[in-house]
Amino acid sequence: MANRILLESGTNEVEIIEFLVGGQGFGVNVAKVREIVPYNPAAITAVPEAYPSVLGMFILRDSTIPLIDLRQHLEVALDPHKGDSPQVVMVCEFNEMVNGFLVDGVNQIHRCSWDAISPISTYISQYRPSVTSSIKIDDRNILLIDLEHIIADIYPETRMVYHEEEDPQHAPDIEHRHEEREQIKVILAEDSPIVRASVKKVLTQTGYTDLEMFDNGQDAYDRVVEKNDEAKRA
Numbered sequence: 001m002a003n004r005i006l007l008e009s010g011t012n013e014v015e016i017i018e019f020l021v022g023g024q025g026f027g028v029n030v031a032k033v034r035e036i037v038p039y040n041p042a043a044i045t046a047v048p049e050a051y052p053s054v055l056g057m058f059i060l061r062d063s064t065i066p067l068i069d070l071r072q073h074l075e076v077a078l079d080p081h082k083g084d085s086p087q088v089v090m091v092c093e094f095n096e097m098v099n100g101f102l103v104d105g106v107n108q109i110h111r112c113s114w115d116a117i118s119p120i121s122t123y124i125s126q127y128r129p130s131v132t133s134s135i136k137i138d139d140r141n142i143l144l145i146d147l148e149h150i151i152a153d154i155y156p157e158t159r160m161v162y163h164e165e166e167d168p169q170h171a172p173d174i175e176h177r178h179e180e181r182e183q184i185k186v187i188l189a190e191d192s193p194i195v196r197a198s199v200k201k202v203l204t205q206t207g208y209t210d211l212e213m214f215d216n217g218q219d220a221y222d223r224v225v226e227k228n229d230e231a232k233r234a
Helices: 070-074 147-154 168-181 193-205 217-233
Strands: 013-021 024-029 033-038 054-060 063-069 088-094 097-103 105-113 117-119 131-137 140-145 185-189 210-214
Touching: 013 070, 013 097, 013 140, 054 097, 063 070, 070 097, 070 147, 088 105, 088 147, 097 147, 105 131, 185 193, 185 217, 193 210, 210 217
Parallel strands: 024 140, 063 097, 185 210
Antiparallel strands: 013 024, 013 105, 033 088, 054 063, 088 097, 117 131, 131 140
């Protein structure tokens, strides 16, 4: 699906796929969604001692994929007006991982400006870290989900970890590399807060201390242009 969705360069736009969990609309960057398939409970194989929201595994074109119940993971109540509408599975791919997310339906794809996306307040985000921001479309608030955070909850080993070389004989080389890296300016854009934090930790540990982090590509691009202009005036 994502391969068929193209955005013109420089438009400062992102495409969000809206899906339903309970009666609430949620969204995620369409680039992370590989396809949407029907949910067949009989095709799910339960996994012993799995995380509570992991329903099990299913096979999709010879690949075994974990299935995560987003309603259970987000602790969202079942919509009493949903009726017998069939659930569907969003097959998502990011960070070299493929996972299925069980949702109550998929609405549509919205093209919107990054400027239209509002961060969740600090008060709310401390209780719902999986929800990072929201966007208002047709008088409805769509909550944007950080799927990376959900996967890190379920599989803590997927969190990015870096261990510096501990061999004493390499210490001078490491110190020299760090001194060189401290002189390099790094500007990074990533919409997932947990990925941003992980990347920042890794970069800092490897010596890249002059960092600026942004939650969208437009702000990062504007900063690059600003830095280039500063360099030309210097």
